[in-house]
Amino acid sequence: MPGPIQSVERAAAILRVIGGAGRPLALAELAAALDLPRPTVHGLVQTLRAEGLVDQDRTTAHYRLGGGLRTLASGWDRHDLRASAMNWADALAGSTGCAVYLAVPEGAVAGIVHHVFRPDGSPQTLRTNTEHPLHATAWGKCLLAFAPVSTPGPRELELRRYTGRTASTVAMLEAHLATARQRGLATDVGEFEPGAGGAAVPLRSGGGLTVAALGIAAPTEELFGGGGQPRPALADQLRAAGREISALLAAR
Amino acid sequence: MRGASTERVVAAIDQGTTSTRCLLFTRTGRMLAVAQREHRQHYPEPGRVEHDAEEIWRNVARVVPEALRRAGLGPENLVALGIANQRETTVIWNRHTGVPLARAVTWQDTRTGPIVADLVADGLAGLYDSTSGFGPATYFAGPRLRWLLDHVPGARAGAEAGDVLFGTMESWLIWRLTGGVHVTDVTNASRTMLMDLRTLEWSPRLLEALDVPERMLPEIRSNAEVYGVCREVLPGVPVAGALGDQQAALVGQTCFAPGEVKCTYGTGAFLLKNTGSRIAGSAQGLIPTVGYLVGKEPVYALEGSIAVTGSLVQWFRDSLGMIGSAAQIETLAMTVPDNGGCYVVPAFSGLYAPHWRPGARGVIVGLTGYITRGHLARAVLEATAWQTRDVVDAMNAESGIPVTRLKVDGGMTADHLLMQYVADVLDVPVERPLGSEAVSLGAAYVAGLAVGHWSELEVLRSNWHRAATWRPDMPAERRERERENWGRAVARSYDWVR
Numbered sequence: 001m002p003g004p005i006q007s008v009e010r011a012a013a014i015l016r017v018i019g020g021a022g023r024p025l026a027l028a029e030l031a032a033a034l035d036l037p038r039p040t041v042h043g044l045v046q047t048l049r050a051e052g053l054v055d056q057d058r059t060t061a062h063y064r065l066g067g068g069l070r071t072l073a074s075g076w077d078r079h080d081l082r083a084s085a086m087n088w089a090d091a092l093a094g095s096t097g098c099a100v101y102l103a104v105p106e107g108a109v110a111g112i113v114h115h116v117f118r119p120d121g122s123p124q125t126l127r128t129n130t131e132h133p134l135h136a137t138a139w140g141k142c143l144l145a146f147a148p149v150s151t152p153g154p155r156e157l158e159l160r161r162y163t164g165r166t167a168s169t170v171a172m173l174e175a176h177l178a179t180a181r182q183r184g185l186a187t188d189v190g191e192f193e194p195g196a197g198g199a200a201v202p203l204r205s206g207g208g209l210t211v212a213a214l215g216i217a218a219p220t221e222e223l224f225g226g227g228g229q230p231r232p233a234l235a236d237q238l239r240a241a242g243r244e245i246s247a248l249l250a251a252r
Numbered sequence: 253m254r255g256a257s258t259e260r261v262v263a264a265i266d267q268g269t270t271s272t273r274c275l276l277f278t279r280t281g282r283m284l285a286v287a288q289r290e291h292r293q294h295y296p297e298p299g300r301v302e303h304d305a306e307e308i309w310r311n312v313a314r315v316v317p318e319a320l321r322r323a324g325l326g327p328e329n330l331v332a333l334g335i336a337n338q339r340e341t342t343v344i345w346n347r348h349t350g351v352p353l354a355r356a357v358t359w360q361d362t363r364t365g366p367i368v369a370d371l372v373a374d375g376l377a378g379l380y381d382s383t384s385g386f387g388p389a390t391y392f393a394g395p396r397l398r399w400l401l402d403h404v405p406g407a408r409a410g411a412e413a414g415d416v417l418f419g420t421m422e423s424w425l426i427w428r429l430t431g432g433v434h435v436t437d438v439t440n441a442s443r444t445m446l447m448d449l450r451t452l453e454w455s456p457r458l459l460e461a462l463d464v465p466e467r468m469l470p471e472i473r474s475n476a477e478v479y480g481v482c483r484e485v486l487p488g489v490p491v492a493g494a495l496g497d498q499q500a501a502l503v504g505q506t507c508f509a510p511g512e513v514k515c516t517y518g519t520g521a522f523l524l525k526n527t528g529s530r531i532a533g534s535a536q537g538l539i540p541t542v543g544y545l546v547g548k549e550p551v552y553a554l555e556g557s558i559a560v561t562g563s564l565v566q567w568f569r570d571s572l573g574m575i576g577s578a579a580q581i582e583t584l585a586m587t588v589p590d591n592g593g594c595y596v597v598p599a600f601s602g603l604y605a606p607h608w609r610p611g612a613r614g615v616i617v618g619l620t621g622y623i624t625r626g627h628l629a630r631a632v633l634e635a636t637a638w639q640t641r642d643v644v645d646a647m648n649a650e651s652g653i654p655v656t657r658l659k660v661d662g663g664m665t666a667d668h669l670l671m672q673y674v675a676d677v678l679d680v681p682v683e684r685p686l687g688s689e690a691v692s693l694g695a696a697y698v699a700g701l702a703v704g705h706w707s708e709l710e711v712l713r714s715n716w717h718r719a720a721t722w723r724p725d726m727p728a729e730r731r732e733r734e735r736e737n738w739g740r741a742v743a744r745s746y747d748w749v750r
């Protein structure tokens with residue numbers, strides 16, 4: 001095994017120096033504190049800046065700790081996610097005629113962060129802050145498939161059978177997740193409630209990390225064509241909205 | 253998103269306080285594209301806020317083609333153009349050169365205090381109240397026009413000679429777009445303090461009291477008619493609608509029946525209630541105004557404004573550093589089940605409707621060692637809900653017909669905890685429509701109506717889709733107890749400035 005990697009050590013030292021200074025620091029001060037050439041420190045600190053771990057003041061060009069550090073331990077703030085996704089979620093509901101959900105991993109369940117009604121005037125109840133099973137909903141399976149680090153493994157889940165179609169064995173769930181990874185999109189064909197369907201794509205922040213699932217919900221016969229494939233027009237709209245929101249998240 | 257080349261769309265210009273935007277809407281009210289440019293805020297002295305009308309015009313000339321490009325459409329796809337604008341912002345320009353004589357004096361600007369005080373001292377408050385619908389205040393455009401006439405070299409002589417024209421922002425943009433059509437609409441005119449709210453014409457007595465030459469004023473028109481055809485930016489496209497921004501949101505939210513209410517939550521909040529053909533009383537700081545005029549009969553509205561709502565959350569973020577983003581206040585507030593007995597009254601520059609206490613200043617009350625950041629976050633959000641309740645109570649008292657549901661729009665509708673609390677304290681359902689662009693949509697609607705793209709107001713209701721409903725879910729005794737506590741907190745903010 002090789003020894004410590006020097007550039008990682010130096011990057012950590014830069015964060016400690018900035019964090020300990022109590023005020024924004026100039027490049028020259030950083031270089032002096034670390035006893036390194038300015039170009040070396042510049043390369044390191046600009047990389048940290050691109051990762052969101054360091055911010056640079058636009059007028060003074062001094063460096064301070066970045067907003068990305070806040071989200072390191074806790075993940076994304078769910079309400080920041082909602083605020084970033086809201087306009088595209090509305091547009092997605094408008095263009096597909098489906099209800100829209102935004103879900104994040106929350107221990108052994110998917111937590112609903114945002115819900116847009118199906119725009120058909122029918123009476124509906126807001127599901128924000130409710131919990132959905134990971135193995136039986138499109139957004140839950142999307143999180144299992146694309147955010148394996150922040151969700152339990154299939155063997156750790158209680159695979160309750162909600163309908164005859166629920167993936168209630170580990171093998172069945174593994175097969176669903178493999179299909180989801182291959183399609184880049186997870187589905188629920190009446191697996192939580194009979195006749196109710198869903199499809200969901202991952203929302204990725206900077207570095208490609210999946211932080212949430214964006215889903216659409218509608219009766220299964222509206223959402224799926226023959227062979228359980230989601231209708232291409234709907235899947236395209238869903239993927240496009242997912243790309244737009246991910247681009248916003250990556251830019252934050 | 254790209255539209256088919258046969259698509260028929262309506263363009264809306266939203267000329268706001270900080271930026272100018274162009275949005276394109278389909279017949280079903282779906283937004284196809286948006287383009288936006290910010291303009292500079294000029295602060296020449298404390299209390300003065302100005303905009304460069306020429307810069308705003310240049311921004312219009314940029315955002316309109318940009319929105320078309322984003323939608324993959326051309327001017328041939330546009331059936332009409334409508335305008336919604338920041339209200340009460342005042343500009344004067346030379347009729348022959350088209351050049352503004354000074355920067356526009358904006359609605360936040362308070363330099364007209366002495367002019368307004370003189371009107372009151374001269375015993376004219378009653379005349380204004382009975383004619384324009386409200387007493388003299390620095391809030392409105394008329395005193396700003398008077399200030400410009402008094403202070404800008406050549407303004408008064410030019411106005412009397414017919415060489416200098418007055419307008420609010422929609423007048424200015426229509427004049428530039430059409431190459432010289434000088435009109436305003438009834439909603440913007442109703443915010444000048446110069447129009448008779450009954451006749452919808454300039455009032456000679458009010459003009460005389462403010463010493464404003466009538467020949468510099470634009471012609472007052474309805475909200476939905478072809479004012480002229482664009483010569484610039486979109487040659488050949490009719491300019492067919494204009495509304496003040498809050499009235500535009502009333503139309504965009506399809507509040508077409510008496511009693512329907514919308515609230516737009518931004519840095520401040522604006523409630524408008526449709527009062528039909530009735531001009532409401534102006535008691536308790538509520539302002540009767542024209543809601544819209546589409547066709548022959550005007551629809552009036554009662555307006556209540558709240559100065560500090562979203563800006564309190566910004567203060568909590570930027571000045572106190574309690575949160576990293578506005579949205580995170582919901583996360584912080586959810587760390588506790590209630591406010592812990594703590595209340596924040598954000599009377600940063602006095603209290604507006606319905607208290608109308610200029611000498612009030614903000615207070616935080618109920619502090620104990622138990623109170624955490626989470627309780628403060630709750631109290632900050634609850635302040636917006638209770639201020640809404642105060643205005644709704646005043647509106648209910650004015651007409652005796654209670655508000656039965658509230659349609660909401662604006663940035664703060666992203667905060668579900670707040671919207672639930674608004675529903676809880678009002679004890680009525682709160683509804684958010686799909687798409688948050690009620691202001692621009694209203695401008696598009698009136699322009700489309702004028703050219704027959706839509707046949708009548710009522711058909712627009714089918715474009716309004718409910719995206720969320722928050723239903724009241726608070727025991728009545730708790731609501732009463734909290735309301736009483738809020739009232740006691742408000743009373744403690746009074747008369748701080750001596």
